[in-house]
Amino acid sequence: MSYLDQKVAPKREERLGTCVDFGGSACDLKKSFNGGCLRNNDRGFCQGSICQLLPGLSMLNTIPDSVVIVHGSLGCGGAGHSQSAAVRGRQILAGSTNPRGTLWLSTNLNEMDVVTGGEAKLAEAIIEADRRYRPESIIVVSSCVPGIIGDDLDGVVARIQPQVNGVILPVHCEGFKTKVMATAYDAVYHAISRRLLEKEEEEVRLIPDELEEAAEKIRRSRQVNLMNVSSGTPGDEKELTRLLNALGLEVKIFPCFTHPDDVKYAAEAALSISTCPTHDDYFLKYLQEKFGVPYLLRYMPIGIKNTNSWLREVAKFFHLEKVAKRIIERETDELELALQPLRQTLKGKKAMLSAGEVRTLATAGWLQELGLEIIAVRPYHYDEFGEPALDKLIEHDPGLQANVGTVQPFETVNIIEKNKPDIYLGHNSDNIWAAKSGIPVLPVYGGPNTYVGYAGAFDFARNINRVLKNPSFNQNLMKNVRQPYFKSWYTDQPYKYIVQGSEDL
Amino acid sequence: MKNRFIERPRSFCALGGAMLTAGAIPGAVPILHTAMGCGGSIYWNQVGSTGYLGAGYCGGMAVPSSNVKERDIIFGGTDRLTEQISNTVKLVEGDLYIVLTGCMTDIIGDDIQAVIRDFQAQDVPIIGAETGGFKGDAYKGYDLVLQTLIKNLIEKKEQKVDHKVNLWGIVPAQDAFWRGNLNNLRVLLSKLGLEVNSFFTENDTLDGVKNSGDAALNIVVSEFYGIEAADLFLEVHGVPYITSALPIGATATEEFLLEISEALEIDQDATNKVIEREKIIYYKYIDRIADTYNDQDFQRYAVVVGDGNYAAALTRFLADDLGWLPELTIVTDDFEDEKKNKIDKYLERLNSGYKTKVIYETDASEIQYHLSRHWPVSNGQRFYDAFSPAFVVGSHLERQLAKNIGAAHLTVTYPVGNRVVLTRGYTGYLGGLNMIEDILSVLVFER
Numbered sequence: 001m002s003y004l005d006q007k008v009a010p011k012r013e014e015r016l017g018t019c020v021d022f023g024g025s026a027c028d029l030k031k032s033f034n035g036g037c038l039r040n041n042d043r044g045f046c047q048g049s050i051c052q053l054l055p056g057l058s059m060l061n062t063i064p065d066s067v068v069i070v071h072g073s074l075g076c077g078g079a080g081h082s083q084s085a086a087v088r089g090r091q092i093l094a095g096s097t098n099p100r101g102t103l104w105l106s107t108n109l110n111e112m113d114v115v116t117g118g119e120a121k122l123a124e125a126i127i128e129a130d131r132r133y134r135p136e137s138i139i140v141v142s143s144c145v146p147g148i149i150g151d152d153l154d155g156v157v158a159r160i161q162p163q164v165n166g167v168i169l170p171v172h173c174e175g176f177k178t179k180v181m182a183t184a185y186d187a188v189y190h191a192i193s194r195r196l197l198e199k200e201e202e203e204v205r206l207i208p209d210e211l212e213e214a215a216e217k218i219r220r221s222r223q224v225n226l227m228n229v230s231s232g233t234p235g236d237e238k239e240l241t242r243l244l245n246a247l248g249l250e251v252k253i254f255p256c257f258t259h260p261d262d263v264k265y266a267a268e269a270a271l272s273i274s275t276c277p278t279h280d281d282y283f284l285k286y287l288q289e290k291f292g293v294p295y296l297l298r299y300m301p302i303g304i305k306n307t308n309s310w311l312r313e314v315a316k317f318f319h320l321e322k323v324a325k326r327i328i329e330r331e332t333d334e335l336e337l338a339l340q341p342l343r344q345t346l347k348g349k350k351a352m353l354s355a356g357e358v359r360t361l362a363t364a365g366w367l368q369e370l371g372l373e374i375i376a377v378r379p380y381h382y383d384e385f386g387e388p389a390l391d392k393l394i395e396h397d398p399g400l401q402a403n404v405g406t407v408q409p410f411e412t413v414n415i416i417e418k419n420k421p422d423i424y425l426g427h428n429s430d431n432i433w434a435a436k437s438g439i440p441v442l443p444v445y446g447g448p449n450t451y452v453g454y455a456g457a458f459d460f461a462r463n464i465n466r467v468l469k470n471p472s473f474n475q476n477l478m479k480n481v482r483q484p485y486f487k488s489w490y491t492d493q494p495y496k497y498i499v500q501g502s503e504d505l
Numbered sequence: 506m507k508n509r510f511i512e513r514p515r516s517f518c519a520l521g522g523a524m525l526t527a528g529a530i531p532g533a534v535p536i537l538h539t540a541m542g543c544g545g546s547i548y549w550n551q552v553g554s555t556g557y558l559g560a561g562y563c564g565g566m567a568v569p570s571s572n573v574k575e576r577d578i579i580f581g582g583t584d585r586l587t588e589q590i591s592n593t594v595k596l597v598e599g600d601l602y603i604v605l606t607g608c609m610t611d612i613i614g615d616d617i618q619a620v621i622r623d624f625q626a627q628d629v630p631i632i633g634a635e636t637g638g639f640k641g642d643a644y645k646g647y648d649l650v651l652q653t654l655i656k657n658l659i660e661k662k663e664q665k666v667d668h669k670v671n672l673w674g675i676v677p678a679q680d681a682f683w684r685g686n687l688n689n690l691r692v693l694l695s696k697l698g699l700e701v702n703s704f705f706t707e708n709d710t711l712d713g714v715k716n717s718g719d720a721a722l723n724i725v726v727s728e729f730y731g732i733e734a735a736d737l738f739l740e741v742h743g744v745p746y747i748t749s750a751l752p753i754g755a756t757a758t759e760e761f762l763l764e765i766s767e768a769l770e771i772d773q774d775a776t777n778k779v780i781e782r783e784k785i786i787y788y789k790y791i792d793r794i795a796d797t798y799n800d801q802d803f804q805r806y807a808v809v810v811g812d813g814n815y816a817a818a819l820t821r822f823l824a825d826d827l828g829w830l831p832e833l834t835i836v837t838d839d840f841e842d843e844k845k846n847k848i849d850k851y852l853e854r855l856n857s858g859y860k861t862k863v864i865y866e867t868d869a870s871e872i873q874y875h876l877s878r879h880w881p882v883s884n885g886q887r888f889y890d891a892f893s894p895a896f897v898v899g900s901h902l903e904r905q906l907a908k909n910i911g912a913a914h915l916t917v918t919y920p921v922g923n924r925v926v927l928t929r930g931y932t933g934y935l936g937g938l939n940m941i942e943d944i945l946s947v948l949v950f951e952r
Binding site for chain 1: 508509510511512513514516517518519520521534537539540541542543544545546547548549550551552553554559560562563565566567568569570571572573574575578588589592593595596597598599608609612613637638639640641642870901902905908909920922
């Protein structure tokens, strides 16, 4: 793939025509996207959003034995303080009795550096990070300022690398360069692929052991890469590993929480399995092209149908269809029994969802299966990877409303006001605006819950059921705390400020 | 000062401090003129570092933001800002809109004041400040927002009201306990007969801010934060100011009240009466915890880690009120020498006479080395006078240090990610009691 020969991964609006500004029917979304005319849409009113640096750091802060150097102003890496909670949790699970959480530095570019350049400061930070923490990898992430003052990140890395032990990974995450935060996934994978992914040289034994070699060959023929996401929980990974183990597969998880030394094993697997198509295509295509590792990239295993399809696809690859059929039967029989009482209360309830593209659409699909009515989906962006899940939703409800936007809660509350959902399932940090509308909220990822596989399907059902049992907290909030918008906003249509894009510049 | 990298910086950038300060002004709505991620980055940072402070009225992911893109960076972002403001004032209800720039728009030099003037001409209540992140930390952002209020909002008043004061020096959100800290001092100062305007709490109003120009005195409970703004206030509105250390507990608070009393020429006897009454109450509570303090041998060696406000104030409280042994005080600001001298001097004259070692260090992982250098580690001798029993008062970053040295730990200073903070404050007499309650609760938590 030629992308990997470049220093910087392309932005998604260019590579995939990804759209972040749309409001209308889901059918229209699909049609206009395929017409290729959505990526230049805009908003005449915007709210603070998520740039590619933030999900980039969410992934990079998980890499063990590493230091993240955020090359930019003092504040750019600050989300690392909050992300530390999840990282500490994993460090405890991995056996640490005194976990340190995230470890990151800021090059703290100031007014002087903006004039004179920040390269010397970055070089010093890398050398000192290597000396102080002895990390396996030093992840250098550039934010907006170096992108505009012209710091040569890759030049600094090339110059300093011979002086340090840790492998330096330059990651380009200048926030102003793309409006699609999902470009971060490509930026991170780009760096990992270029710096950490080399196939191990085959060990040449002095005394060949054919039996052991054959055993190793068989083992590798069943070794799979399971791609995780930084928004995944330990419960999510456990559930998917359990299902793949049940097929007799050996699972290695990438890239979050994977040690830099272990990334190379991704190149020796028999198959790569994505859990979130929009997250992984850049990396999995590269793995196939460079190392011949085939991949599956169609389903996010949320809900029974998607999990079944996800598992069947894996099984088909290994000619294990019969095993998969048995697993699916056993899992779903038991699950259906447990779901029966919950379906009664969930039937006909109206839900609205907002989060990353595929997660939103796949979760909405599962809620439809559970008998809920989806009044609107708000994926943070939309591109080809959303289409299979969107098709299913449209099939079930051709009139479904879709609003593509990265957070933008003013549109959320307008839709809520007009459609009065019974429950809102949203992304971390946008839930509060639904909560202030008095709607019960269930986070659509994170925390102690499981969201994927059969365990996740059940967790969704029982947690929605639980949240609906007592909505007092958010109702009190609605009665006593006001939203910042004029009343007239709620009589306007929610997509008033979305501006049709012109032709490509 | 060392112009170099900082490990896990213990502050928002100037924009972050500005956005959180602006958002804390009653009825005010910040409008960011920044790249798309700045608002989200500040919010993602805020939640896990300020005792789980939420978005509030129009903060977090709701903050209006021009979200300038590559195109705007090349051709200039003022058109986008104009469009954003004109739509914001139609959509978002605010008594005051405050435009705040970020790194990108500062670097390309967008003339926001020209845009703001156009809206002011249409009677939109709007002001602005240039707060690009590279200009400094949250304290800087706080100061810059105060400065724009002083220049562009606060009305000029010739006649000063002798019992009116403004209270500054505590940075919203950056100090997770800001509301409690301001409120404690407001209540306390009102006992001296003062009308206190603290700008950023639920007890303040925008009218109060606008009319703060007739105050007799600006009280800055910091030797470091809000000082440039106080100078500007003096210049523009003719109101003098005094600075003071953050007063925590009986010893520091008594000194604080006497300073204020002197500056405002309040009757000394009246002030002494207030102090006496407050101390009686304070010691009624201390009386009832003193049994356990003594029975359980609750004196501790301590390491204090915090910003210029907290490092000095906590050290003094531990030494002078609690009778603890704060051996090491880590100041986490990257201060120039003049400011360092202020802290050094303050801590040299503790009432208890206890001497602490003051170190200026921004990086959490280096503190262990400072401690080892200060208190020699055991070289295997049979009788070793260890740094024990010990307690670390700092941020949640110090949890690892505390565990390493077998110390108990309480998070007070930024980042505060393992406590939820609502009304709690540590200033004044009440704050001292809160501090004792929280510190000693850690010691009995496992029971």
